[in-house]
Amino acid sequence: MIIKNLSVKTVIKPLKVLFSTSLGSKEEMMSVLVKITLDNGSYGLGECPTSFVSKLETIEAIKEILTYTKKQIQNKPIEDFEEIVQFLRRRFFMYPMTVSGIEVALFRAYLNVIGIDEYTYWGARLKNLETDITIPFLTDLNAINSWLNYGIKKGFKIFKLKLSGDVIQDILLLSKVNEILNDSTSSHTIRLDGNQGFTEKTFLKLQDIMEKKGYIIQCFEQPLKKNDFSGMKVIKKYSHIPIILDETVFSSCELNRVISENICDGVNIKVAKSGILESKRMIEIAKRHKLKLMIGCMTETMIGLSAGIYLACGTGQFDFVDLDSIYYIRHKRNYGNINLVPPFFFINWA
Ligand SMILES: [Mg+2]
Structure with missing residues (x-):
């Protein structure tokens, strides 16, 4: 053709x-x-x-x-x-x-x-998938409150907080979020994303304070600058939280490098950054080296996001699912054979 x-x-x-x-x-x-x-x-x-x-x-x-x-x-x-x-x-x-x-x-x-079909191509393993919802780094308490409540009302149980790298500000945000979640949910999970905002020093300081306050964090995405390999080595050694790399890893080549340097516990794979063929290679490499797998997205409509949903449902290989961009925009409940019942995506497939 x-x-x-x-x-x-x-x-x-x-x-x-x-x-x-x-x-x-x-x-x-x-x-x-x-x-x-x-x-x-x-x-x-x-x-x-x-x-x-x-x-x-x-x-x-x-x-x-x-x-x-x-x-x-x-x-x-x-x-x-x-x-x-x-x-x-x-x-x-x-x-x-x-x-x-x-x-x-x-x-x-x-x-x-x-x-x-795409779902079969990837293996047709899972019929549904639970995603987290991202809480942006907000300093306006009313805005945090209303976005968190949107997530809670929708039924999300896993919250991924974007941090700034400013330890004082981040602890303020974390304590506010913890307070709201403890008041309004029976159980929840918190993930963090530093988006390269930290240094090894500020990361370790934040970790220290979080431990003292008793915050339980499931994983921490990309704390340091994407090329700070020596810093990542240090925090990998001292972090009690699994470190997931995102911006450092766009290709299978980069994934091989971070594995040989032993600087992470997992990798965030996004179809939007790596495409289909490279994502497939990266999943195989990560599995072989027993890394945790996260699937993520950019700010995308369902055209792009659905590629990640089919991949994650089809392969059934992901430990952390962060496919929430559709909740940031006006959306429908059904897209083709994908139904949105937050926090889940369901695949209607005979
Ligand atoms: Mg990220």
Whole structure:
């Protein structure tokens, strides 16, 4: 089957809460949707999100790459999708999320041709999946209160807090969140995400205070700068909380490096940053080395998020699920065969 067209649509949606992390804050999400159409009329959809993590990938830059890609892939057989993706990854290695969006669209178009649905492709193991919900780093107590209550009312049990790296501010946020959760839920789990905001010193200080206060933390994502390998070695040695790397690891190559340096307990895999083929390799490598697996997302609509839902449900391999971006925007209850019954996604599959 031949690739006939690549078309593009920009989506901008207001977020229900200020999305604030140690890397920056935003009030709306912006993505570029990609549609790959084949000569028999079938198609695949993908999403190229924007994120503080990859600042080069602006809407303009994404669109430029898509225009280039369209010329490159028109009239090529969809069966070549793996080679096309490899070529794009080399050509645009500074634009991983853009290539991943194109890859998901190509992958879905390819699956249509070979007659396999995405959930089956990944193994069709789980019928449902429980996600956490992210609490942005907010200093406005009313805003924290109302977003936490939104999550509690929706039925979420696992809360992932974004921290700033400022120990005093972070302890204030943590104590507020603990207070609200203890008052209104019978049981809950807390995960933390530093988004590179800490140094080894501030991380260890925070850990110390959290221990004294008796806070129980399930895992801590990316405390230090993504390239601070010596710092990560130190905190891996002294941390009592499992360390999960996110921004440090975009590819299987980077995953192999962090494994050989022994600086983490797990890795956050996102289709939006690594695409399909690399995510698959990374899962295999992580499993072989007994790392914990988290699946995450960017600020994405269901076009992109669903790729992660199918992957996580299909493989059934993930210890921590953080696929909550859809709850930041207005959404429906059903998308194809995925039903949203927070905190779960259910797959309707015969
Ligand atoms: Mg993260």
